[in-house]
Amino acid sequence: MRLATYLHQGARRCGAVEGDDRILPFPDGTALLDVVASGSVPETGPAIPLADVRLLPPLEPPSVRDFVAFEEHVEGVRKAVDGLSGVPDAWYDAPTFYFSNPHAMVGAHDDVPLPPGCHDLDFELEVAAVIGRAGADLSPGQARAHIFGYTIFNDWSARDLQSREMRVGLGPCKGKDFATTLGPWLVTADELEPYRDADGFLRLVLTAEVNGKVVGRDLLSNMGWPFEDLVAYASRGARLRPGDVLGSGTCGNGGCLAELWGLAAEQTPPPLTPGDTVTLTVEGIGTVSNTIVPGVAPVPIPRARKRTRERP
Template sequence: MKLVTYVLDPSTPREEGRAGVLLNDLVLDLAALGRWAAQRETAFARLSPDRETPLPATLLALLQQGAAAWERLRVALALAAQEEPRRLQEQAGLAFSLEQVRLRPPIPNPPTIRDFFAFEAHVRNARARSGLEVPAQWYQIPVFYFSNTSALYGHDEAIPYPRLSQALDYELEIAAVIGRAGQDIPAEQASDYIAGYMIMNDWSARDLQLQEMAVQLGPAKGKDFATSFGPWLVTPDELQPYRRGSGADERFDLPMRARVNGLLLTEANFQEIYYTFPQMIERASQHVRLRPGDILGSGTCGGGCLLELGQERHRWLNVGDVVELEVRGLGLLRNTIGASHA
């Protein structure tokens, strides 16, 4: 499945976005889909404890409700797939074309965002720009920092240029979303805790980041102004054709690309990652409880940012630039750099 958070009116606050599921080129509103299915199928009605709200209105609520809610969604989506698209669109508030909606981050209000540093090529390339080696400690544990859950953007949303910076960069990443709670999760079992994957752009103000990290903290203001996710949350079953390895070594053969104003700058593959998501989950869950909706970022892939490529390849980003990140199986995440906030 591909799950989205959407609005019909672009001025709608992100916290009021509604959950949807894709059926071909239609977005089906989750809550409306649940009510529609409950009226048409007794088997679905028996699965639902509440006939008025058999499916939740947000993806975070879906994750929090767990396996029973996912089963109701699968049954409802299968029923909808048997209908003609025209008939679904005739139902008020049920189905919209992708052109009718504005996508927001699939999980617009995650409890936490942990962004890792899991691609060896990125670490090596970025540090080489400063004449540094990869620290030995990097090979001992997957490390991460906490990002800002209040500055998230979705597909085709404008990214405000951070006004204190003159060195704006993109970062091509993949994010995993936790689907059920757990603590001290072994890497061998960790993939069972993943609800889905999405593209992530960890926007970075390199001059601010350098200033912050010079005092052994950060990246702080170098990162906390914007993170993009999308265009949708893809459930793990959709990536099975690309799965390589299992357990702690589960990887996916997913080509990754980044373009700026149509110019291809980055080509990588997700299977090149050094630390896998199961290993990241094991580390993140040590001593603490992960919750449904928590987001884990992979960190930048090798060659996945302008910092690595260098100014000889491409300048820093400017207002008006269009950045597109594309990953096999996950879609395309596009953002335009907008003016700074006043």
């Protein structure tokens, strides 16, 4: 089942997507997060054309964790951002993640403003799992039952801001704070079970296009860990809640521009600029397509003052 949140005639609604061209609305006041938490789908009303709605992010997640589960991506983007070669040994030890901004979700076809002060804008092609049942300290075997479904996850990245900020050692910060596309809808986990391979990975084809030209193509099954391992690790010493979003991390083979920059030792293809359209397609889930538009200038903030370190 595919579940969507949308605007129709000025009202925010959610419902079930049927076929390629219509939505069956849930009762007024239904939030998709409530459907995820309850695990039960309400009755639906008369169908409305999909063409008549604006798709919103499927849900407003309580939290967003973004992993880095593709070895090929790490190898390429590390070279572009940090100037270093290879994959850190620590990457193989555990599925590392950082927390992203749950309040910066963008719909499947919404415009994305250029973030303030950014000159090297990039996309990141990912798939996200959405938690349906609360739990902590889960084993990978237990984790599968806690995944409600999957959606496309585009972790937009201001690479120049990211590169500068990460020298402090705290993470991407403003390089990742401004927008994340989630959509076009939430596909329930049972719908993707036919794609699971013998090793337990979801073998989905992922494709990235910029202005209609394919720049990346990979398989979700090239992840270093399946989603169940990501969920189990995230739940270690922490309680996952319904609606929590866990991104796979960017796929390889052109899942973002920075990976290609690192491999080519130059910015080819060039960074995204206003007017560029990024289209991401994941087999079994769907397609999101966002256009970059001009943003605002950064509000000036002075450099830190030098301190005498005077003590009382």
